[in-house]
Amino acid sequence: MKFVIIGAGSAGVRAAETLRDTAPDASITLISGEPGEPYSRMAIPYILNGAIDEAGARQRQSHQHLAQLGIQYINIPATQVHAGLQGGQLDLADGTRLDYDRLLVATGSSPSMPPLAGTDLPGVVTCWTLEDARQIVTKLVPGARIVMLGAGFVAGVCMKSLVTSGVKLSVVAGRSGQILRSMMTPVGSRMLQRWLEGRGVDVITTGQTLRIEPGPRLVMDTRVIDADLIIVATGVQSNVSFLQGTGAEIRSGVVIDAHMRTSVPHIYAAGDVAQGRDFSTGEWVVHALQPTATEHGRCAALNMAGKDVAYRGSLSMNVLDTLGLISHTFGLWQGLPNGDNTEVVDEANFLYTRLCFDGDLLIGAITIGHSQHVGAIRGLIQSRRHLGDWKARLMQNPQLVMDAFVELGQG
Numbered sequence: 001m002k003f004v005i006i007g008a009g010s011a012g013v014r015a016a017e018t019l020r021d022t023a024p025d026a027s028i029t030l031i032s033g034e035p036g037e038p039y040s041r042m043a044i045p046y047i048l049n050g051a052i053d054e055a056g057a058r059q060r061q062s063h064q065h066l067a068q069l070g071i072q073y074i075n076i077p078a079t080q081v082h083a084g085l086q087g088g089q090l091d092l093a094d095g096t097r098l099d100y101d102r103l104l105v106a107t108g109s110s111p112s113m114p115p116l117a118g119t120d121l122p123g124v125v126t127c128w129t130l131e132d133a134r135q136i137v138t139k140l141v142p143g144a145r146i147v148m149l150g151a152g153f154v155a156g157v158c159m160k161s162l163v164t165s166g167v168k169l170s171v172v173a174g175r176s177g178q179i180l181r182s183m184m185t186p187v188g189s190r191m192l193q194r195w196l197e198g199r200g201v202d203v204i205t206t207g208q209t210l211r212i213e214p215g216p217r218l219v220m221d222t223r224v225i226d227a228d229l230i231i232v233a234t235g236v237q238s239n240v241s242f243l244q245g246t247g248a249e250i251r252s253g254v255v256i257d258a259h260m261r262t263s264v265p266h267i268y269a270a271g272d273v274a275q276g277r278d279f280s281t282g283e284w285v286v287h288a289l290q291p292t293a294t295e296h297g298r299c300a301a302l303n304m305a306g307k308d309v310a311y312r313g314s315l316s317m318n319v320l321d322t323l324g325l326i327s328h329t330f331g332l333w334q335g336l337p338n339g340d341n342t343e344v345v346d347e348a349n350f351l352y353t354r355l356c357f358d359g360d361l362l363i364g365a366i367t368i369g370h371s372q373h374v375g376a377i378r379g380l381i382q383s384r385r386h387l388g389d390w391k392a393r394l395m396q397n398p399q400l401v402m403d404a405f406v407e408l409g410q411g
């Protein structure tokens, strides 16, 4: 059996290892579109602040890891899949053609540039690859003027590293005027914004970005910002061009079923590129989180190797360290249209707890500054434990969530 995996991120590497465990004699080829050993994008913020070097970003510490497992590792981008009924072929950018019996697409996504003039100018970068990190690090000297265009999750995870290196950081939120909108209510976003501003970050939530000029200089309708570096973090798009013509169904990512199969025979998908099952809603979404990518990779590999393993869905859970203020977002934190939600806000001490219910089930939550509740909240959501009388008590006082977890867990 020939297994080919396109993409050597968290999903691809875990899939390759799982395949080797499950199919000891199979041929396994893992393909990266980037040079070097497989690495974790999650490590990039720690490279920026010097906490780790590039070796520390490697997914597996040994250079020999893949070779020891008999996994062939190739650093050449895939350009086209030719899908057949019994398997197919894959073209690589150097003209090589590989045969596969089972193919896994684990190519993640790439930053999408906003429709602005000047995003290709010197001094304008994205923050997605090791190569991006190398470019950013050269600019992180005390006093440097860094503009972050975009205020979503990737911007959020990088802010601390930028500020602690002594730069002067400006963050430009999108049209919504709300930072971290994909993981925070307006109340939570404003609290995090106030925290950032109190630590010298210029958070810009009004005005429209018009273009980038040489310098680089960010031109908005309300102001002009001269910078030493502009980091564009405004969104991503799935890496799927090589699937063109195969008939694979693609929406916000490659559509898969509960066994990680795409709509094309013998082709599977996993990780950021795939629309997988969401634990909370049962819907098919792109989660773009490392734990989800790893779970996807494992589940896809088991099914590729002939096991029958349905994916139960992954819980969306974000953890963010915003210059020392830790926030968590779980599951359906927006709440349901007719569901009950409760919030406690302590603006003076930067504390926030929000719990969302479906009947007497906890289905989502946000915490800011309350890391001690994380295990309890996650446990209650994932176990779908009926809260019974505890629901009314938590509606009154969300801080009792640990007590509820302990009592219900032992009941």
Ligand SMILES: Cc1cc2nc3c(=O)[nH]c(=O)nc-3n(C[C@H](O)[C@H](O)[C@H](O)COP(=O)(O)OP(=O)(O)OC[C@H]3O[C@@H](n4cnc5c(N)ncnc54)[C@H](O)[C@@H]3O)c2cc1C
Pocket: 006, 007, 008, 009, 010, 011, 012, 031, 032, 033, 034, 040, 041, 042, 043, 044, 045, 076, 077, 078, 079, 106, 107, 108, 109, 127, 128, 129, 154, 157, 158, 239, 242, 270, 271, 272, 273, 288, 289, 290, 291, 293
């Ligand atoms: C700066 C940063 C910080 C992050 N921090 C966190 C965090 O704190 N917590 C968290 O849960 N998530 C975090 N993430 C998100 C997390 O990194 C992703 O969810 C995870 O990397 C997804 O893994 P993946 O294997 O699906 O894709 P990726 O890791 O993106 O890997 C994709 C692989 O496919 C390859 N590829 C792409 N196109 C081709 C092609 N045509 N041919 C061959 N190979 C190709 C790439 O080279 C790469 O090897 C962060 C992301 C970034 C950018």
